Amino acid sequence: MAVGRVPPNIRQEVLQSWNRSAKYRIENSKHAPLVGEEGLLTRRALSRRLRRGARTALAQAGTLLRGTDTILLLCDQAGVVLDAVGDEVTLARGRENHLHLGGHWTEDVIGTNAIGTALAAGRPIAVRGPEHFCEAIQRWSCAATPISDAGSRSLLGLVDISWPSHVPQNNAVALSAALAAQVESELTHMLARERERLMEQLHLRRLRRGNEPMLIVDRSGADVFATDDFARFCDDDQTLTALRARVPDLIDQTPHTITEALSKCLPGTDLEVIATGEDAIGVLISLRRSRAHAADANADLVKIGAAGAASTVLCTQAQRLAQTNIALLIEGETGVGKTFLAQAIHRASPQADGPFELIDCSRLIAGRLCDDLAHGRIGASHGVLCLNGPGEAPPEIQKLLLNLVEDVSHAGMRVVALSARPLLKEVQRGAFRSDLYYRIAGARLEIQPLRERPDEIRPLLQQLVLSHAIENNRRELRFTSRATTALAAHPWPGNLLEMKNLIGALDALSPTGLIDERTLPPEFRHAPRPAGETLRDKERIEILEAIEAEGGNLSRAAQRLGIARSTLYLKLDSHGIPRMRQG
Numbered sequence: 001m002a003v004g005r006v007p008p009n010i011r012q013e014v015l016q017s018w019n020r021s022a023k024y025r026i027e028n029s030k031h032a033p034l035v036g037e038e039g040l041l042t043r044r045a046l047s048r049r050l051r052r053g054a055r056t057a058l059a060q061a062g063t064l065l066r067g068t069d070t071i072l073l074l075c076d077q078a079g080v081v082l083d084a085v086g087d088e089v090t091l092a093r094g095r096e097n098h099l100h101l102g103g104h105w106t107e108d109v110i111g112t113n114a115i116g117t118a119l120a121a122g123r124p125i126a127v128r129g130p131e132h133f134c135e136a137i138q139r140w141s142c143a144a145t146p147i148s149d150a151g152s153r154s155l156l157g158l159v160d161i162s163w164p165s166h167v168p169q170n171n172a173v174a175l176s177a178a179l180a181a182q183v184e185s186e187l188t189h190m191l192a193r194e195r196e197r198l199m200e201q202l203h204l205r206r207l208r209r210g211n212e213p214m215l216i217v218d219r220s221g222a223d224v225f226a227t228d229d230f231a232r233f234c235d236d237d238q239t240l241t242a243l244r245a246r247v248p249d250l251i252d253q254t255p256h257t258i259t260e261a262l263s264k265c266l267p268g269t270d271l272e273v274i275a276t277g278e279d280a281i282g283v284l285i286s287l288r289r290s291r292a293h294a295a296d297a298n299a300d301l302v303k304i305g306a307a308g309a310a311s312t313v314l315c316t317q318a319q320r321l322a323q324t325n326i327a328l329l330i331e332g333e334t335g336v337g338k339t340f341l342a343q344a345i346h347r348a349s350p351q352a353d354g355p356f357e358l359i360d361c362s363r364l365i366a367g368r369l370c371d372d373l374a375h376g377r378i379g380a381s382h383g384v385l386c387l388n389g390p391g392e393a394p395p396e397i398q399k400l401l402l403n404l405v406e407d408v409s410h411a412g413m414r415v416v417a418l419s420a421r422p423l424l425k426e427v428q429r430g431a432f433r434s435d436l437y438y439r440i441a442g443a444r445l446e447i448q449p450l451r452e453r454p455d456e457i458r459p460l461l462q463q464l465v466l467s468h469a470i471e472n473n474r475r476e477l478r479f480t481s482r483a484t485t486a487l488a489a490h491p492w493p494g495n496l497l498e499m500k501n502l503i504g505a506l507d508a509l510s511p512t513g514l515i516d517e518r519t520l521p522p523e524f525r526h527a528p529r530p531a532g533e534t535l536r537d538k539e540r541i542e543i544l545e546a547i548e549a550e551g552g553n554l555s556r557a558a559q560r561l562g563i564a565r566s567t568l569y570l571k572l573d574s575h576g577i578p579r580m581r582q583g
């Protein structure tokens, strides 16, 4: 039968295929085109998941088909043969028509055939001998069934059974359909295992990323998990639907290609491709909330309260308030520890697992804040919204803050405001909205400046020195009694922030880690001095200078001073200078 001549009693579906084939102006080819070795490798790589899903079916059926004149082909969704198994002699004959690895069997290149026609029709089909459009192919009979991906149901490829047309064979369509079903079932199992793996990965990612709103989709684009707040934060449903729809087509590309393509769909999000080995299995989408912070793990009400009497009273109140959801206003000079206290309160509250969102009100820009509010990017269903310096915000921002505070309080989030200036005074002089003030000042806590609680300076210095050493993996600084006296007498205009900065600078500058009054910056050296420097004072200073000059090496310091090391030890003890080791 020549190309274009319709066989008698043609079946309807075959006739339709012939009509399509006629339009393609196909030459009367002896064989299907070949994609070549490299092309085959690429196609196999892109279809590695299909091949993995079909591995068992091919191995079992391939063995059973030996000696039956029948071969079994696995093709990708473009009709290219990826794997060929079955009867050896028939496989060899198939090669002559490229009914073998790399053969490309769509209708547009070789006309009606089971592979191309099943792909075009999207269902199982048999094409027997003369039903093939090209005469040279009519020596074959074939039956093929498409394979759909688990989850997305998108077309992945196809299973084809082929045999010489003179051999009687009536059950091939059923066989190809059964094999396709076996492959699909294996793909479903693979997807279930991948979804389990994605959940495991999710737990790890949450440890790393904290409580950001997150969504994980599997390779089919279906949701595996979404945090409660994800939907609220990501209100652009259409964009998200479009992103989900793109995942199945992209998932077998490189992680870079996947994230590039998907991040264009949803700007403002972090995308992470999750893979096992080389295979991407899903995508994690997290919404960036740059203002969201995990509360400082060192912020602890008990520790803060331990500094002294004033802190104890403050922290007892804070502990009680932590159990409520009342809006809090924390006031105190700059660097006094308002943010630290707010974090400690959050950590002591029943909502401690929620986010601690810190917003610097002096930096807010009306347009962006409007946009963030419109998209619900600020706030969560629990946790703390911490407004730092609302008094610094201009009137148009204060108005927006009022809406924000109402919204988040309504959603169940606690509002904590921090102010370095007494806010009520700002209200009285008309610089701060009174409606906003009364919404944020449900309860008020005031942290006294350091100079008003001098008994707390030494314990705080100790605490900060210790945490500096631990956090930076450094030695612990030590202070002579003169240095401590000078520090206790300092007015600390920058409060704890100033103390932290000083500790960092001293640690960087001091070779020995032993700090004397003379090692302190000039503004600290105003402790009351005994009238007139005694000979003993001079000796003390000389010893400290020698130790400093020798980098803490006491033997060399003794040499520099021209005394025995044992004498230096005695002098150190008598002056109350600790015998510390070099840091």
Ligand SMILES: Nc1ncnc2c1ncn2[C@@H]1O[C@H](COP(=O)(O)OP(=O)(O)OP(=O)(O)O)[C@@H](O)[C@H]1O
Residues within 6 Å of the ligand: 303, 304, 332, 333, 334, 335, 336, 337, 338, 339, 340, 341, 388, 418, 420, 463, 464, 496, 497, 500
């Ligand atoms: N009780 C404390 N113990 C240890 N460190 C503290 C304590 N309180 C505050 N700090 C530290 O001191 C520094 C200043 O504290 P914080 O930022 O909370 O002050 P603030 O009052 O919010 O300052 P600002 O008004 O400038 O925003 C921070 O590095 C903080 O970690």
